[in-house]
Amino acid sequence: MQRLKALTWDHPRGYNALAAAAARPELTESGLAIAWDRQPLEGFESHPIADLCDRYDLVVLDHPHVGEAVAGHCLQSLESVFGEEVLQALEAESIGPSLRSYRFAGVHWALPLDAATQVMAVRADLLERQVPLLWEDVAELSRSTGKVALSLAGPHAALSFLSIAAAFGEPPAESDPDLLVSKDTGRQVYDLMCDVAARSPPSVREKNPIGILGHMANHDDVVLCPLIYGYVNYAAPLEGNAIAFHNAPRRIAGGRPGSTLGGTGIGISRRCEVTPALKRHLLWLMGREAQVSFIPGHDGQPSRREAWHNAGVNARWGSFYENTADTLEQAYVRPRHDGYIAFQGKASALLRHAFEERAAADRVLDDLQALYASHRSAGGER
Known part of the structure; x- marks a missing residue:
């Protein structure tokens, strides 16, 4: 044997x-x-x-x-x-x-x-409007309800940053493996995340995706999480409220659902x-x-x-699978060089601190690029 x-x-x-x-x-x-x-x-x-x-x-x-x-x-x-x-x-x-x-x-x-891949999680029983399709709709729901949560704990602040950049037309480090993201796209992504993060319910700010989904199933202070790794178990739970999963937000109608x-x-x-x-x-x-x-x-x-x-x-x-399959088909693949995992964790901590401080976008982007460069292996593949 x-x-x-x-x-x-x-x-x-x-x-x-x-x-x-x-x-x-x-x-x-x-x-x-x-x-x-x-x-x-x-x-x-x-x-x-x-x-x-x-x-x-x-x-x-x-x-x-x-x-x-x-x-x-x-x-x-x-x-x-x-x-x-x-x-x-x-x-x-x-x-x-x-x-x-x-x-x-x-x-x-x-x-x-x-x-x-990251998809949108919604408490459909609490959402009094159509499920948002675009990032501008997500931001408006955040402003009007205060019940939109970003997944930022652990590596997830960086992962969300990468995803939104992909939705905004620039998959990070894809066209140029040495450049994480351009300043123009980076500013748009950072400003959007900073805005939504400021109103993200405190109850889930330190939770990983499993923690956020568990909280959503059992509490009513989070109506929507626009980017969170999908866990089918929460779509038909044995206890708590069911969570509906949908494709990740896009920047424009018909655009790419940005997701890592x-x-x-x-x-x-x-x-x-x-x-x-x-x-x-x-x-x-x-x-x-x-x-x-x-x-x-x-x-x-x-x-x-x-x-x-x-x-x-x-x-x-x-319907977890059919409602999110389009996002998975177009999902962004992260860099995979030796050193990327360390970058991901440090970049997330950098972003969380920047959101709390409302730091200037250009400075944050410079720091992210420097961090990325320092963890990229010479000649390494994506």
Whole structure:
């Protein structure tokens, strides 16, 4: 019996489907046993990937860690495990940039288990108007109600900044990997965020996305969060009020819904012996049966496009998937060079302080660019 140690994140969306899949009789019959450990969300976002790969055979990670993983030589490429033909099929089946976000230095480093991006969360029972489509509508709702919350804790201030810049027509560091964002776009994004942040309800200012969504489900002081990582579990909760999820705001009608890709993938550490049984299990997790039925049925959030448009899946989960699929298809992919994770955390702290101080936009943008440059590896890929 091959016994593997695996690590995921401590939330029903991150754990339940993987644990249930590992308990399937077919796995034991194939001579494979996988024990899934859990770490808190904050550890998932910041813990050094090389350390985790030293201790685990399979590691659930998010795509901005791949540059760090490549630098640490701690993962096996998917090409070396599955071959090009399998990856081409997965690319065709995966929604948005779910698979290609794990491509770095010419190869892929994780299987796209779970797809997510920032979307709009709304307490539809409290919203006395149509769901906002544009950022100007969001700002007006903030001014008129004081019940619009920005997700700013942890890395999320920086992630929201990146998303709004993408909606405003300039995906950060995309046309020029050395420039985070131009002054013109940066000022518009900063001024908008500063304005909405000033009225963001104090009750959720220090909460991560799970905390904000949990608060929204059980309290009435937050009507809308315009950019927050979608968690399908809150669309049809066992307790509390249901939260409706919609596409992220756009700058103009018909424009791009600015959003920064999230989601998770399964990386295979170099310590792992890849057997035929393990390959079959991992590809089963990516396949139609698991992605359309098994994973949504165990609190997971699939990465297969077909699942996001499946009528049964949407009926069970309050149309979460079909209402946000457009945002995911167009989601912005962050830089992934070694050093990006550290930048993301420091940039968020810088922005939170700037919002509190109502600091001048140009100074904040200069500081952000300097911080970005200091954490960008020489010659590193996005």
